Amino acid sequence: MSISSKIVDDFVANGIEFVTTVPCKQLAGVIEEVEARDEIYHIPSNKEDEGMGLCAGAFMGGKRPAIIMQNTAIGVTINTLATLTQYYRMPLPMLISYRGELREPVACQVEMAVHTKALLNQLNIPTYHFHRESDADELDAILKYTFMCNKPVAILTDASFWGGYGDQ
Amino acid sequence: MIRSEILREIAPILRDQLVVCNIGLPSQELHMIDDQPTNFYMLGTMGLSSSIGLGLALSQPKTVISIDGDGSVLTNLGTLPTIANNVADNYILLIIDNGSYGSTGDQPTYAGKKTSLTAVAKACGCENVVECQDVDTGKVLQAAIDSKQMTVIVCKCDSGNIKLPVITKDPVVIRDRFMTAVAS
Numbered sequence: 414m415s416i417s418s419k420i421v422d423d424f425v426a427n428g429i430e431f432v433t434t435v436p437c438k439q440l441a442g443v444i445e446e447v448e449a450r451d452e453i454y455h456i457p458s459n460k461e462d463e464g465m466g467l468c469a470g471a472f473m474g475g476k477r478p479a480i481i482m483q484n485t486a487i488g489v490t491i492n493t494l495a496t497l498t499q500y501y502r503m504p505l506p507m508l509i510s511y512r513g514e515l516r517e518p519v520a521c522q523v524e525m526a527v528h529t530k531a532l533l534n535q536l537n538i539p540t541y542h543f544h545r546e547s548d549a550d551e552l553d554a555i556l557k558y559t560f561m562c563n564k565p566v567a568i569l570t571d572a573s574f575w576g577g578y579g580d581q
Numbered sequence: 582m583i584r585s586e587i588l589r590e591i592a593p594i595l596r597d598q599l600v601v602c603n604i605g606l607p608s609q610e611l612h613m614i615d616d617q618p619t620n621f622y623m624l625g626t627m628g629l630s631s632s633i634g635l636g637l638a639l640s641q642p643k644t645v646i647s648i649d650g651d652g653s654v655l656t657n658l659g660t661l662p663t664i665a666n667n668v669a670d671n672y673i674l675l676i677i678d679n680g681s682y683g684s685t686g687d688q689p690t691y692a693g694k695k696t697s698l699t700a701v702a703k704a705c706g707c708e709n710v711v712e713c714q715d716v717d718t719g720k721v722l723q724a725a726i727d728s729k730q731m732t733v734i735v736c737k738c739d740s741g742n743i744k745l746p747v748i749t750k751d752p753v754v755i756r757d758r759f760m761t762a763v764a765s
Contacts, residue, residue, distance in 0.1 A: 470636025
């Protein structure tokens with residue numbers, strides 16, 4: 414089974430029915446898998462803070478949400494995380510491609526990578542870092558934890574986890 | 582009419598619906614005029630009223646009205662293509678367009694100048710876009726509810742504010758009360 418299928422299986426097994434995405438090359442496979450599943454309403458958003466608003470509404474409507482985005486989005490969404498998701502105490506699993514880590518070909522991506530964990534730490538957001546494929550074995554427990562504590566939780570997935578960038 | 586006068590007039594229509602209300606004065610005004618468990622007050626996060634409302638409408642069957650402002654829609658302009666492409670016929674976006682950032686001191690917005698949010702919404706693919714004058718808001722809103730079709734209403738009105746207190750309710754209380762109303 415592909416890692417993308419396994420991730421989305423864990424989403425579905427945890428009752429996640431509403432997923433918003435902002436694309437990233439690394440996340441293409443998992444986004445395709447989200448789109449393919451009948452159990453999930455997939456709603457692409459134009460910006461990640463918009464996506465977090467959609468997720469807040471879905472949660473209040475009784476659906477478990479998730480967002481899939483790049484780590485650059487942490488720079489975009491700090492206000493939304495603090496004043497909406499955290500302030501109203503809502504759960505939000507954030508599956509994040511951790512660009513700018515080892516094997517990154519685009520230098521500019523490193524500029525946000527060096528801030529990513531510090532920002533998440535500053536926001537008191539529980540953060541998990543998937544580096545090897547087997548790290549995803551914890552995803553099921555991370556999702557259960559997220560919906561137990563009603564917090565945004567970050568799952569950083571780096572290039573090594575996704576098997577590199579191919580021939581770039 | 583100014584926004585608070587419109588809210589006072591449409592309050593009897595709003596009270597039977599799920600309402601997501603924009604940050605700042607709009608929420609404070611609605612809270613003062615007719616506080617209801619079916620109202621979700623935004624205490625922060627400018628721009629996301631339409632997104633929260635759409636997510637809510639897509640996730641349950643009751644009618645949802647997002648009350649937004651022209652300034653807030655401009656802040657989150659990407660919301661309009663998302664709304665257009667994810668049709669929820671239980672969703673109404675009511676943009677109170679007074680051409681100004683009311684909560685911050687009535688600085689002019691571009692919607693009060695050359696930009697037409699009605700035209701923008703249509704260009705984004707929204708199928709039922711109605712522009713109305715302040716005095717017609719109640720009639721247009723009720724028609725949108727009755728139509729059971731996703732509708733964007735752009736209500737043109739005057740700029741101006743009333744003095745009123747901030748909302749001191751705890752956000753988790755607002756959210757929990759609202760979710761109980763949604764699920765009932």
